[in-house]
Amino acid sequence: MSRLISRLLPVWGTTAVITPLFLGTFADQSFALNLSRLGTYVSPSGESAAEISAYDPISQSLFVTNASTNSIDILNISNPRTPSLVSSIDLNPYGAGVNSVAVKNGLVAAAIGSDPITDVGTVAFFNTTGNFLNSVTVGALPDMLTFTSDGSRVLVANEAEPFPLSINPTTDPEGSISIIDLSGGVGSATVNTAGFAGFNSQKAALEAAGVRLFGQNGNATVAEDVEPEYISISQDNRTAYISLQENNALAVLDIDSATITDILPLGLKNYNTLGNGLDASDRDGGINIQNWPVFGMYMPDAIATVEIHGQTYIITANEGDDRGENVRIKDITLDPTVFPNAAQLQEDENLGRLNVSSVDGDLDGDGDFDQLYAYGGRSFSIWDANGNLVFDSGDAFEQITASLVPSLFNSDGTSSSFDTRSDNKGPEPEGLTVGLIGDHFYAFIGLERTGGFLTYDITDPLNPTFVTYTRTEGDISPEGVLFIPSLDSPTNRSLVVVTNELSGTTTIYAATTPEPTTGLGLLILGMGGILFKLKKKRS
Numbered sequence: 001m002s003r004l005i006s007r008l009l010p011v012w013g014t015t016a017v018i019t020p021l022f023l024g025t026f027a028d029q030s031f032a033l034n035l036s037r038l039g040t041y042v043s044p045s046g047e048s049a050a051e052i053s054a055y056d057p058i059s060q061s062l063f064v065t066n067a068s069t070n071s072i073d074i075l076n077i078s079n080p081r082t083p084s085l086v087s088s089i090d091l092n093p094y095g096a097g098v099n100s101v102a103v104k105n106g107l108v109a110a111a112i113g114s115d116p117i118t119d120v121g122t123v124a125f126f127n128t129t130g131n132f133l134n135s136v137t138v139g140a141l142p143d144m145l146t147f148t149s150d151g152s153r154v155l156v157a158n159e160a161e162p163f164p165l166s167i168n169p170t171t172d173p174e175g176s177i178s179i180i181d182l183s184g185g186v187g188s189a190t191v192n193t194a195g196f197a198g199f200n201s202q203k204a205a206l207e208a209a210g211v212r213l214f215g216q217n218g219n220a221t222v223a224e225d226v227e228p229e230y231i232s233i234s235q236d237n238r239t240a241y242i243s244l245q246e247n248n249a250l251a252v253l254d255i256d257s258a259t260i261t262d263i264l265p266l267g268l269k270n271y272n273t274l275g276n277g278l279d280a281s282d283r284d285g286g287i288n289i290q291n292w293p294v295f296g297m298y299m300p301d302a303i304a305t306v307e308i309h310g311q312t313y314i315i316t317a318n319e320g321d322d323r324g325e326n327v328r329i330k331d332i333t334l335d336p337t338v339f340p341n342a343a344q345l346q347e348d349e350n351l352g353r354l355n356v357s358s359v360d361g362d363l364d365g366d367g368d369f370d371q372l373y374a375y376g377g378r379s380f381s382i383w384d385a386n387g388n389l390v391f392d393s394g395d396a397f398e399q400i401t402a403s404l405v406p407s408l409f410n411s412d413g414t415s416s417s418f419d420t421r422s423d424n425k426g427p428e429p430e431g432l433t434v435g436l437i438g439d440h441f442y443a444f445i446g447l448e449r450t451g452g453f454l455t456y457d458i459t460d461p462l463n464p465t466f467v468t469y470t471r472t473e474g475d476i477s478p479e480g481v482l483f484i485p486s487l488d489s490p491t492n493r494s495l496v497v498v499t500n501e502l503s504g505t506t507t508i509y510a511a512t513t514p515e516p517t518t519g520l521g522l523l524i525l526g527m528g529g530i531l532f533k534l535k536k537k538r539s
Contacts, residue, residue: 032468033455035496039507041085050073063128065100066098080510089108103147104147117163136189138191141159156231162224176194212246213225222263229300230243234305249265249266250383269296294354300381301319311384320374326358335369378398379395398426427448451471453471480499491510494511
């Protein structure tokens with residue numbers, strides 16, 4: 001492939017869409033997407049007022065979790081240019097904190113945690129006008145839920161975080177998956193729980209394979225240690241894949257039997273290889289992406305599954321997370337044989353301030369660190385159904401944002417916080433969704449810290465291509481990304497919805513492919529031979 005370059009194109013005023021062009025031989029962009037902002041709803045509740053959204057095509061409504069008020073805001077998006085608040089569903093009677101929402105066949109499901117969070121949680125059901133229908137008890141801290149495609153079941157990831165959040169908590173509930181059967185109607189919903197206790201006897205083997213199990217100073221059972229974060233369901237509704245974020249693993253669930261059949265370690269990313277650099281310091285005076293002797297633990301948050309040419313692939317947003325076991329590299333002892341230049345590496349402008357795991361990396365048990373394990377992959381990845389890595393975007397996220405929004409590089413979404421996240425998890429890819437437009441599959445990945453989202457064409461899972469980077473000024477900290485296919489859309493065009501936690505904003509984008517080029521649609525610009533294809537946008 002020819003070398004990728006990019007140009008910043010202003011679209012819809014404050015929205016920037018970055019479209020890739022190619023140097024040298026022209027690369028056909030007939031299936032590249034145009035992403036344009038249609039409208040934004042700004043919640044008066046402010047921070048934490050927009051985290052996860054779900055869409056009902058019948059009422060043409062978005063359902064947005066509002067953690068600030070412990071409610072679900074119902075937004076009318078029949079005209080996506082002017083989304084408006086219809087009403088809110090008060091969730092305080094059902095629990096202490098809403099974490100997720102899903103909608104199917106006119107049924108709204110909300111995952112609600114308790115206070116304390118280690119107590120069992122609740123899934124409450126409503127119709128699309130907000131009327132309560134039923135509720136059921138699920139595991140501790142239900143963090144995410146999703147319907148099967150036929151609407152007959154709801155799967156819930158019960159994260160079961162320990163309290164306090166540390167490697168030596170006072171309470172550590174078991175992680176699990178709740179399977180809510182709705183086949184008899186929502187009023188007769190039943191719950192079956194898939195737990196991890198069957199893996200307790202396999203703890204040593206799982207650790208040897210690379211699954212992180214370190215809770216309660218290493219004394220937690222597998223069931224206590226795992227923290228289910230996000231669920232994606234296979235096309236045939238028989239298998240679910242669950243991200244175990246802090247464990248750097250995926251779990252596999254047989255839905256019919258409510259059985260966890262496997263735990264798949266995701267392994268490590270080598271930041272010391274070509275294309276896998278990172279900016280490791282917030283004290284190096286600017287953007288400094290390079291190779292370092294550090295490994296990244298993928299630790300995905302949101303995941304999605306897609307079937308391409310009969311094969312199931314798992315797409316992951318590699319955010320990273322910890323339970324308080326992190327430590328800066330300057331505060332640990334490095335093995336002098338492995339790191340003969342330890343003093344130099346531990347300077348603040350190099351690796352000194354980078355957060356790494358204090359419970360991983362002492363391979364020989366002598367008290368010093370032989371390897372350095374950082375949180376997250378600063379990337380998105382594609383895995384096969386057996387957990388084998390098919391593709392990783394390497395350091396592309398940092399390279400793209402460094403080139404296109406340099407003042408926001410590894411920031412908290414503002415220029416005043418430039419580079420402050422380099423010593424932690426960089427741009428922090430968190431939200432993720434996959435959509436089919438025409439015959440092309442696209443992945444949309446939100447960057448929680450830098451802001452905005454990246455679009456990749458993943459039609460060839462072994463060779464995805466970067467399409468655009470899209471960001472709207474004022475949208476800070478995207479938490480959730482939702483794809484609405486054209487068949488369900490109020491505009492008959494595919495939509496992408498981004499919910500931004502810190503700004504409390506919900507922004508809707510149109511995702512369209514350009515019309516085919518006719519006539520002489522090529523123009524050579526400049527000495528570099530940059531070729532632009534003239535495209536006419538669909539209205």
